[in-house]
Amino acid sequence: MSTATPSRSTPDMPAPHETPIPGAAARLAAQVSAMLPVADTARTRLRPATLTDFDTYAEIACDPVRGRGLGGPVGRNEAFRDFAAMVGCWLLRGHGLWAVMHEGALAGFVQIGFEPGDEEPELGWFFTGAHEGKGLAREAAEAAREIGFCLLGLPSMVSYVDSFNSRSNALAGRLGADRIPSPNADLFIWRHRRPE
Known part of the structure; x- marks a missing residue:
């Protein structure tokens, strides 16, 4: 691990690690991304997240309110590490962000993740403030859930939602998930039903 002083990004100039490098590496990244599943719903398109999506991810993760759903809010560098882990999950587990x-706009993200502390794959969603309350999260989560169960053959999926997050808990219920016992009173666990 490098001990160099981390570079700082500004709104006008992202840090070097946030900027794609043109050439062979970028082409390889595009080839890998093109192999991952995409989905279209009535109003959304799910595509694998890329480095150019990080600004929107950081907007959510660093926000004092929205970032709480991602274990934050966090600083931009920590947000980058979380983003990289979610994207990297595709290579390690075959599902991801x-x-x-x-x-035509990036509204937010859905993921099938599996981070430390998770007992099974997690279906998660997080959106920008401008795109909340429009039903987009439900459409996207339904599509991701179908990919997880039907295309990827996952045996189960849950959503871990903070108890204070009334909107996400309501969405889990609208998705038909069942709330199951949780060892932590501050965390609700929702088990998603396999499609019949």
């Missing part, structure tokens, strides 16, 4: 597009 999708960018959710709506009318």
Whole structure:
């Protein structure tokens, strides 16, 4: 691990690790990304997240309110590490983070993740403030859940939702998930039903 002083990004200039390097490495990244599943819903398109999506991820993760759902809020460098881990999950586990597009704009993200402390794959969603409350998270989560169960053959999926997050808990219920006992009173666990 490097001991060099980390570079700082500004709104006008992202840090070097946030910037794609053109050439063979970028082409390889694009080839790997093109092999991952995409999905279209009535109003959204799920595509694998790329480095250029990080600004929107950081907007959510660093926000004092929205970032709480991701264990934060966090600083930009920690947000980058979390983003990289979610994207890297594709190579390690065969599932990971999708960018959710709506009318040409990046609205937010859905993921099937598996981080330390998880007992099984987790279906998660997080959106920008401008795209909340429009039903986009439900569409995207339903599509990701279908990919997880039907295409990837996952045996189970849960959503771990902070007890204070009333919107996400309501969405888990609308997705037809069943709330199951949790060892932590501050965390609700929702088990998703396999499609019949």
